[in-house]
Amino acid sequence: DGGITQSPKYLFRKEGQNVTLSCEQNLNHDAMYWYRQDPGQGLRLIYYSQIVNDFQKGDIAEGYSVSREKKESFPLTVTSAQKNPTAFYLCASTPPVEGTDTQYFGPGTRLTVL
């Protein structure tokens, strides 16, 4: 899991609540990503950020929001507008080396809506 930490490991949310998932990295990576993984499926990109104070929508951004105020941190908020938020959420980052697209992943947060 490298130098990327995600917290909490498990998160339970009641319907209608917003929740924020933490992602922190001490690898000095510029780019950070959030993915959603559903059972038996691959990863789908929610949001990504290439530099501080800048982020872009991925393929499934609706119902999610992010911020990138610090290089080390890229928190994801799952809002009440996300209709089916129960999933496994993975954060990743990429080193600032040109030509390297390898992503380093955190251990994930499993979100369950009660």
Add this chain to the structure above:
Amino acid sequence: SQQGEEDPQALSIQEGENATMNCSYKTSINNLQWYRQNSGRGLVHLILIRSNEREKHSGRLRVTLDTSKKSSSLLITASRAADTASYFCATVSDSSYKLIFGSGTRLLVRP
């Protein structure tokens, strides 16, 4: 969008046997990567092969890339029970640095 599609979806082999997983994709790529995921954990990068490469080795792993067929294969030789995991291919296109993941192959290596 999911560009890479792995085949088979699930594979069960005996320890010591070789495991082969295939990945097909749709658009032109800059590189293709393979990742491993143990149950309930994050992904770990295994190997990257660029569009101008045809084969690459790393320990017991061998990856091939056929850009004319838009396909790649991952071979794990002399498999071990500890190789049990899900394996994903992911592509990076020429026009984007984003990774597009396939749906994965679940490998079970029986001791």
